[in-house]
Amino acid sequence: MYSEPEHDPDVDDDSGERSGRRRAQLPGSGLDSLTGPSPAIRYADAMRHQPGRVFWISILGVGAFTLWGVLSPDGMAAAMTTAMDAVAAKVGWVYLVLTLGCIGLLVYLGFGRFGRVRLGADDDRPEYSTWAWLTMILSAVMGIGLISYGVAEPITHFTTPPHGLADPGTNEAAVRALQFSYFDWGPHAWAVFGVFGLAIAYSTHRRGNTGLISPMLRPLFGKAMDGWLGNVIDILAVIATLFGTTTSLGLGASQISEGLNRVFGIPNELFVQIIIILGITVVFTLSALSGVNRGIKFLSQTTAVLSIFLGLFVLIVGPTGFIGNLFFRSTGEYLNDFFKVSLLTPLVSGDVEWYQYWTYFMMAWWLSWGAFVGVFLAKISKGRTVREFVLGVMGIPSLVFFVWFTIFGGTAIKIDMDGDGGIGAAAAEDVNSAFFETLEHLPWVGLTSVIAILLVVLYFVSGADANTFVLSMLTSRGTLEPSRWVLAVWGALTGTSAMVLFFAGGLAALQQAAMLSALPFAVIVALLGYCIVKTLHEDQTMDAYRTVRRRDLETGGTGTRGEESVDIDDTAVKPAPAAD
Template identity: 75%
Template sequence: MDAPPADQAAQQRAHALRHRPGAVFYGSIVLVTAFIAWAALSPDSLGNSMTSAMNWVAGSVGWTYLLVTLGCILLMLFLAFSRFGGVRLGSDADRPEFSTWAWLAMILSAVMGIGLISYGVAEPISHFAAPPHGLAEPGTYDAAVRALQFSYFDWGPHAWAVFGVFGLAIAYSTHRRGNTGLISPMLRPILGKSMDGWLGHLVDILAVIATLFGTTTSLGLGASQISEGMNRVFGVPNELFVQIAIIVGITVVFTLSALSGVNRGIKFISQITAVLSVLLALYVLVVGPTGFIGNLFFRSVGQYLSDFFMVSLITPVSAEDVQWYQSWTYFMMAWWLSWGAFVGVFLAKISRGRTIREFVFGVMGVPSLVFFIWFTIFGGAAMKFDMDGDGSIGRAALEDVNSAFFETLGNMPLVGLTSVVAILLVVLFFVSGADANTFVLSMLTSRGALEPSRLVLTIWGALTGVSAIFLFLVGGLGALQQAAMISALPFTVVVALLGISLIKSLKDDQEYDFTRPVRRADLDTGVLRVQKKALRMDFKNPPTSSLDVNKIKRGAAERPEG
């Protein structure tokens, strides 16, 4: 069933006014400009303020990141296996615009593919050299298992479930109900008309700020990785000036890519990165310690599943623990929350026509498995090299996470070729992620129009690059991470409200009455009256469209009782 006319009018109105951005655009621009001015005029003051705020967040309310992300996993599983799993994100006649291969490639590369290079070795080898919470002796096989267990925790279902909740809420709101692409309309089922006023604008502005800072962190990681790779392969100095020059160059590229549209730029780049990633992973698996990697994978997955709830809810008990959580778990969970709106809008954009069940398995299941395999191949190879060698990869990672990936490739043949491939992957991940981010920021600040104007796209492409540069100047990668963590805090509340709102919307929507059994109470009270022949349903070939509840009610009212 198509979206109601009133809701279609909302999208049409947003599209008609997309060249005249409203309060969300100007409010966001003012806040971002003020932040950049603060960084330019008083970088020390900004750095100290961010550090103080981050210490408070980690020590006082960091546990909310854990609770909300675990809740997202449980909600996604409930929706996949409940009666709502067959609900289509769009009209009943809609079918996916992209093939499953292209869809998954875009999810993996545009969402957080850059993390495959930045942390694929750095996180496992760091935990291997210094096991979390003293759960193993450094440098041992048990330490390797624990290292991958915590890497799975940071990059697996906890991350993708956050994206999935945002994506489902946005896809249902835009494709099924015909709302604009803003976050605020999705909260109307529980917050009512307040979402149409200043409070709704505030929610949308928070989404813009969190998205911007979540993405600048990725830009910083990408620039650092490219600089490190160029230094090793071409001898280019690994300096701040080079990293800023990289950000400027890539900003121009991803802005031009965003102007070309999702169907051209992001789809094309994503498929290239997917092929290159598979080839590089297969190379390391075959040339590296294959048997060790295979055994480590199954044991680590078993440990992850066995300790799932313990690890999901473990919290710091000392100042040293708080520092560790700031660097790893809290930062990762906050990073995913800050990316929630950006990824959610992008996932909704490319997922029209898919069912909720397909969406859950495609967004939370497949990417988690891919990341598990990638971290095991590259992290496992690095840990084996260190176990058999002098521990140089672990030491390099503890000093600079950007060096770990290239240090691992240096332990295998064809290091020059594989390093060039790794640099190319970072660039392409960099471009596709920032490309999608620019589109989402533009949509959120164009009244939710699903096709933002080229001017707005250009403005947000430039502001993303400028923000990343100034944060780099203030405090390097650490400042980028702090900005992402702080901006994500309000989203612990927003994502919880989105989940509740989505469930309420689905339960209240009479279009989905066909997904539940008819109860005697429904017939007795007249809530739902059907003739006996309507109940004789062929369950092997269920109806393709929902029952028209209003027609049933009218027919029941016209028939005499008795």
């Protein structure tokens, strides 16, 4: 099996060759390298028509799972429910601790000395404008959540406040509803994506590795990542990514079916939802095969414009003053109780079911999407600094989601407070109806409903084809040009798995699959975070960003007095402290 050659850093002290020496230390610039692909990527490209055991084992596992669902849907649903109950009751807290740790890690990397590190060569600059970059992050990563849960989660928490922290239907319940919505869709979610994205971007753009997960763990496990252990990790990434995608397919199909029912009177039933999943699968598979995914920039900006229009429309015609006050009160409550809510776990068995449906499911869903989102973020973030990356991936999207959930969720809450509670009742019966039920209380319901349906479809087209590409890449040794037949296989398997799970247990089965597949991946994320820090500290190209201490000047940065000093860029070094 191919093993990436180790690089022997140059220690020449000629300051005139410093820049070129540091550039030479990088074996390649990773994705779309301007200096040519690294040896690891060249090997993966050469073998792209011969996918290895990661592909075949993943296909075998997914095929067996699908067959189980076809032959015994009730048995599969019962087994998954039992497994999920055990996981939530015994180790569900892992999801909370891990996501909080991801926030801490990104804050440390983004606002410490490594914040100036560029994801690429030192002279690389971003390929996309900041506007285009942010719209791609928002629409292709979690855009579907804006429609699926933008009203459903706040109104559900309003009618049934989490953990009994408020009386249902009160102003305090409204604040708590948005507070917990922020928790599920804010920094905790985006930090998971950020850790994956930063690890993959650094591994590919700075180290010349392929986009696989296993090479990123070499600082901890060494060459074991080139063998079976590395294969197991990549297979886990594939399984988690697949079930994260199927959950999104199920949510999208339910939303589209609900919208079509309200606008055109098409029955909202299982058969229609299965047909929608099938149609969406054909579209995003053909898109991936034909290269339409290159138009993701255009699609993302289109969805951004439509989303801004819809959000401003509801803000203006809705209860504007209530929305503004609710936003600031909920944000204050969120910040005040940040650590309390981040580590709030169930102490009685009755609470576990709520966590399975909301907090644990959300955190596991983000983990299952991590590999796909990480590759996507790495692809579009080449040339940006770590600090820009952290702000653009964790900061700005969190704020956008806070505003969106407050506008739509706050509007629904105000309508129910002043009315008969119809939106909350509709959400309790079917969460997919909440968004469209809210639009029916506002002007231009026909136009806004069509825009909402269009947004759901565009979010799929801009994200699902990229997800198919990532699954193909992960099972083709990390090549950036997977074979067309591999793309077709994963497109078909993604749609088939979604339909089988949907048939076996509906949306609940999709959620359980995502949660179960994400559990072993949680360990990988923790190891990945450790490896990022370890690699940055050991990478000699990072010397320019290190604060020099008096001991370093005395020992030449080697830790031993009298040895030859390592050349350090004077312009990037802070003054050493004065002698005692």
